[in-house]
Amino acid sequence: MSKKAVTIDGFFDNEKSYSGFLTLGYRGTFAFGRDGQADVKFRKLHRILVCGKAALCREVFGDTLNESRDPGGEGAERYTSRLYLKHQCFEKACDTLAEKGFKMIASCSSGANGLAPTPHPMIAAQASNTQQDFMNQRNSGDLEEQRWAHYTEYVFYREPQILSN
Structure with a gap:
């Protein structure tokens, strides 16, 4: 029985599989807000970002990987933080990582900014009532969403393995 070891560049011999780290991040909003009312949606995700070695991300x-913001070219050793997924289902992304042998090793999150600042009094005083009313109508939903916005990252790792035939 012959064994295959990981090469220096992170490839398994005769395989297209890497060991290494990948980070998934997303900016989203919590589902509750005004008066503690719960929404039917659990959370709103804008985009799932993918960071790590470009070749590992592709593999x-x-x-499902969108590379339009990362024109960096090829290279197994190139790192990038400009990739994102074409879907917004975080559970699907985690399932994909688990199927490929990754384990979550760390996470971090910024909390909601429930006490988002109101406009500065000097700025509010300079705007006419009509302008202020228009701004309040236009931004009230955005402001409420900003109050419950957060950013979360999860770090995943796949260990180098020795494969046998």
Whole structure:
């Protein structure tokens, strides 16, 4: 029985599989807000960001990876933080990582900013009532969403393995 070891560049011999770290991050909003009212949606995600070695990201996420913001080219050793997934289902992304042998090793999150500042009194005083009314109508939903906005990152790792035939 022959054994294959990981090469220096992170590839398994005769395989297209890497060891290494990947980070998934997303900016979202919590589902509750005004008066503690719960919404039917659990959370709102804008985009799932993917950070790590570019080749590892491609190997794991394949066609679901959007590379339009990362024109960096090829290279197994190139790191990037400019990739994102074409879907917004975080559970699907985690399932994909688990299927590919990754384990979550760390996470961090910024909490909601429930006490988002109101406009500065000097700025509010300079705007006419009509302008202020328009701004309040236009931004009231945005302001409420900003109050419950957060950013979360999860770090995943796949260990190098020795494969046998």
